[in-house]
Amino acid sequence: MGTKQRIFSPLPPDLSLEELVPNDSFYRRLEARLDLSFVRELVSPLYARGGRPSVDPVVFFKLQLVMFFEGIRSERQLMRVVADRLSLRWYLGYDLFEPLPDHSSLTRIRERFGVAVFRRFFERTVEECAEAGLVWGKELFFDATKVGANAAVDSLVPRWAVEAHLEDLFDGEGSDAGEPEGTTHLAETLPSADDEKLTAANATESDWVSRGGKQDRSVRSGSYQRISDTRASKTDPDATPMRYGGEKLRLGYHVHYVVDGGRSRVVLNALVTSSEVMEQQPMLHDLLWRTAFRLGLWPRRVTGDAAYGTRANIAAVERAGIRAYVNLKERGNPDKRFFPPSLFAYNEERDLFRCPAGRELTPWNSGDSREGTRYKAKTKVCAACLLKPRCTPNKRGRTVFRHFDEGYVDRVRAYRETEPYQKALRKRKVWVEPLFAEAKDWHGMRRFRLRTLEKVNMEALLIASGQNVKRLLDFGGRGPKRPAQAAALRRPAAAIHEISRTQEHRWSRSWRPTRAFFNKLEYLRRYGYPPNQRIGVHAPMRTSLPLCGCGRSRPETAGGVCGRLTGS
């Protein structure tokens, strides 16, 4: 058995850190691939001229990335690891004996930068991915996951007590700036607030990003009151009670991701909101439009689960010419004794419903016509109907309500039978959900280490940035690594039923007689007589030739036909 002698010779004076760090070190690759010098320009308005030299903002963001890659959950631990690792010192640009920044400086710098700088940093990683050709942009996936807060349920107390306590603590702080909540000092990088029209228009929109993901507690839905409206945590006032996967009540947040449908699976947007903010709420303005406008994308389709399938979301997306591949939550039948509305077939051309007895329900505007139209059968028709006991107890007959945007929902219902829709939903499961699993299992997103919405937004944006940097370093345009992802991209075996090939299939088989029929019509239109009466030389258009034996007068268009061909 050997015994290792502990002998440490002094380092030769000509040995530098550059030689000590292996050439294949991960941090060498990271340094070569990702230039962070842009952050100096980004944060320069936040620094005063003169004074003591500060920690370089590039070093700060490099340390944040080291935290992400090493799975470290505290700044104190981070600086201990950096002090021990040559490759990390090399990456940060600190020589062997150069003193490293103190861990407490990192906390202060993070607070100075605020969430706006972290968001801009994240967006820059997305831009880098786009420049590297990793963003496809034609298909966007939406998903959200619940993440635990760094606070226990036992810390819940009445909300008024927490708010009074916080008001006492921060009395007067920040009021001199006169800034609206959620803004930062980066006036140059944000739209001007002088534009009154823009301000008025924005005030009418619910914008979760500028509110930092905060719930508007002044808005109530009837008499319903959320637990989080009355109770708040003393430890993290923004964390709200949530329950998932059969677990007991805990405090947490909702993390929303928009992921590109390209092979690299780049995270295009990330937002943390209170846990009671449902998936569909920030979908349009904060996630879809923001992502599309910032990156100049015009997606062909967006995919999400049933939580995103609200009528408002579907209508807005479809109106923009984007296909909404979302699961639909069909409304159940509230009263099982009577026919559900789904048994009433809507005829779009004639704008009426046909009931199970085959009778017509025509538009019958009533008080709620601002939302849609109510359709009704004639009272005497319903009164004489044998199915009435199963249809309605109303003496005046059955009515059916149709929302003005229901046509868009019908369109999404029609997508459900198509292969592209099925494929998009299959792909969603192996495209977005593994990204959350990666963030939770490898990068500490199972439970946030920071507290309050602003800080957890910074933490989530940094994790999403790190995930993008990983793609930038590793993916490089290669195919997906996991078999399930590769399978989701493949065409199914029964490709003959795919919608894109259906037309070709039907054209070549079952529609052949129809094609001959239309060819014949075209011949008639051009020459004025059917092909079997051809006389060798093209005669001029014979406008007086009786084309049909159906007894109708000659069609109005020159050379036109009524379509029956009985006289040919």
Ligand code: SF4
């Ligand atoms: S009661 Fe009226 S609406 Fe209902 S099935 Fe009979 S005719 Fe149709």
